[in-house]
Amino acid sequence: MATAEGHGIGKYVAVYLCLLVVMALQFFIGYQNIAGSALVVRMLTFAVIETILVVLFWMNLGSEKPLFIKFIVFFTGFVLLTLNYGWTDSFRLLLFRLTGFGPS
Amino acid sequence: MSEAHLTMGAHAAPPMEERPFAIPSKKLAMWLFIMADVMTFGACVVVYAFTRNATPEWPRPFRSVTNVAVMTLIMLTSALTMLMALRAAKMADKAKAFRWMMITAAGGVLFTLLHIRDWMGMMSQGVSLLQNPWGPAAFGAAFYSITGFSLLHISVGTIALIAVAIRYQGGRYNADDIEIVSIFWQFVGLVWLFIVPVVYLMNVAR
Numbered sequence: 001m002a003t004a005e006g007h008g009i010g011k012y013v014a015v016y017l018c019l020l021v022v023m024a025l026q027f028f029i030g031y032q033n034i035a036g037s038a039l040v041v042r043m044l045t046f047a048v049i050e051t052i053l054v055v056l057f058w059m060n061l062g063s064e065k066p067l068f069i070k071f072i073v074f075f076t077g078f079v080l081l082t083l084n085y086g087w088t089d090s091f092r093l094l095l096f097r098l099t100g101f102g103p104s
Numbered sequence: 105m106s107e108a109h110l111t112m113g114a115h116a117a118p119p120m121e122e123r124p125f126a127i128p129s130k131k132l133a134m135w136l137f138i139m140a141d142v143m144t145f146g147a148c149v150v151v152y153a154f155t156r157n158a159t160p161e162w163p164r165p166f167r168s169v170t171n172v173a174v175m176t177l178i179m180l181t182s183a184l185t186m187l188m189a190l191r192a193a194k195m196a197d198k199a200k201a202f203r204w205m206m207i208t209a210a211g212g213v214l215f216t217l218l219h220i221r222d223w224m225g226m227m228s229q230g231v232s233l234l235q236n237p238w239g240p241a242a243f244g245a246a247f248y249s250i251t252g253f254s255l256l257h258i259s260v261g262t263i264a265l266i267a268v269a270i271r272y273q274g275g276r277y278n279a280d281d282i283e284i285v286s287i288f289w290q291f292v293g294l295v296w297l298f299i300v301p302v303v304y305l306m307n308v309a310r
Contacts, residue, residue: 012187019180023297027173030305043301050297058183058290060283068125068135076139080146090158 015057022046134284138291141257145295148250149302155242163238165229167309175218176300179258182211183293186265190286193272193279201282205269208289212262219255223248247303254299257292265289 026046029039056062061069125132156162166172189204226247230237236244268285271277 009191012184016180016184023176026301026305030308033310039306043306047298047301051294054290054294058187059287065126068127072135076142079143083146083150090154093158094160
């Protein structure tokens, strides 16, 4: 289990600085007057970048066997995607609340 | 064929399947736990997004996110110090590893205190699980449940860090155990990096 061996601390510090920059950008965007969906897309894009950096380099998943990486990515990704299956129903609820048009 | 197999001769059991992931059991268990936890947090975030989107006039109460920015900085820095501890442990520098782990735990304690301060600020504004001064009642429940779940993880992680550090210092645990707790600590930090934009930055008062 010597995944961290052989690596200098430089890689960790580089990821730390990248994460600080990405977080600073997120805070900056948070204070901009950006419309809902555009704001969500930008924030989630940055969050995904942070996830890739942390999981690959700080949790050392990148040093594991390719089969294990595929296992983690496939199963976690599959469940997270299917969790979003029912999310779009919130648009229907919103429309119903705003217009009063919908099931009685 | 393994050495054990050769010594067992004709009465040997059938050869075991090769370990496909080539990963120690404790580490695999931690990754499986993290996968399960990702699903829990994923459900929390999806429910939050569902409720927020389905509720007209969702409040944007956060005028300043300075406290959250400081908490994020502490969380990221403590993740880095945890990696320092892991590296020291891999190099068999016990004293250094213990010191870095304690610094990481101190970061966790500080984060928890700032988190409680953030909650106290919200409570003083009248935000509870069932009501808030801005309208949609679901806001308080959604806010406290998602941030509370994260706070629970960070508090438990801090206790685990201290316990592992003490046992490592006493010689009962080794660098592999520090790697396990490091993976968990990086995970709770990562979850916070999702909570900040979803809960705070998308609800900054304008």
